[in-house]
Amino acid sequence: MVFDGVFWRQHLFLKTMIDTSKVLVYNNEFGTVTVVHPAPKHEGTIEDIKAGIGTDRAIDGVIHIVDRSEVPKDRSFRNAWTYTP
Amino acid sequence: MSRRKTLHRGDLIAENTAKAWLSYQGEAGSEGIKDSYGVASVSDEGTGTFAITLSNNAAAGGHNNNNCWLFSSHNWSPDGLVAVVAYTSSYGSNNPWWNMNDDWVRVHVMRTRDNNDIVDGEWFSMACFGDNIYF
Numbered sequence: 001m002v003f004d005g006v007f008w009r010q011h012l013f014l015k016t017m018i019d020t021s022k023v024l025v026y027n028n029e030f031g032t033v034t035v036v037h038p039a040p041k042h043e044g045t046i047e048d049i050k051a052g053i054g055t056d057r058a059i060d061g062v063i064h065i066v067d068r069s070e071v072p073k074d075r076s077f078r079n080a081w082t083y084t085p
Numbered sequence: 086m087s088r089r090k091t092l093h094r095g096d097l098i099a100e101n102t103a104k105a106w107l108s109y110q111g112e113a114g115s116e117g118i119k120d121s122y123g124v125a126s127v128s129d130e131g132t133g134t135f136a137i138t139l140s141n142n143a144a145a146g147g148h149n150n151n152n153c154w155l156f157s158s159h160n161w162s163p164d165g166l167v168a169v170v171a172y173t174s175s176y177g178s179n180n181p182w183w184n185m186n187d188d189w190v191r192v193h194v195m196r197t198r199d200n201n202d203i204v205d206g207e208w209f210s211m212a213c214f215g216d217n218i219y220f
């Protein structure tokens with residue numbers, strides 16, 4: 001194993017990166033859905049972000065944690081997106 | 086938020102430094118956070134509408150009106166840029182916040198195509214200054 005700069009940044013300084021394979025989804029005040037993408041460099045969990053956002057922005061007070069792969073790639077009709085758990 | 090950021094080699098936290106910055110590509114197919122510091126998440130709220138939540142409050146002592154938010158954008162020149170407008174919002178009649186929030190902001194960055202469709206802005210960046218030295 002080569003102990004290069006990346007190794008030391010990841011291990012010596014103990015940066016814990018967030019799991020970016022998950023996103024938060026909720027119904028918003030604009031009549032569509034919000035998709036919350038965690039910042040890759042954020043030191044915390046998706047649950048921390050969910051708690052930080054709170055429920056004020058979700059009109060029905062519910063925020064879902066879903067796989068990022070479920071988010072459509074085509075944004076042509078972005079404002080028509082809906083989410084059903 | 087009460088979680089204090091862990092300092093690492095190269096980090097510099099002072100009243101006169103940016104507490105957070107972000108580079109975000111909004112163009113469909115390539116969208117996402119390209120790089121950031123002090124940012125917890127970016128919320129895609131619809132076409133050209135995004136909310137940025139910081140890892141911690143940028144202003145010390147809960148002084149919500151003390152933040153300085155800066156935005157800029159990049160746009161493919163044949164497309165018309167509609168707007169780059171950022172604001173902090175109050176939410177809901179049950180919990181109105183009439184002060185500027187110190188840990189999140191919303192930005193509208195949109196452009197038009199030849200057919201006058203309004204689509205996501207190609208790219209935007211953000212910086213946030215505040216006096217919280219315990220960010």
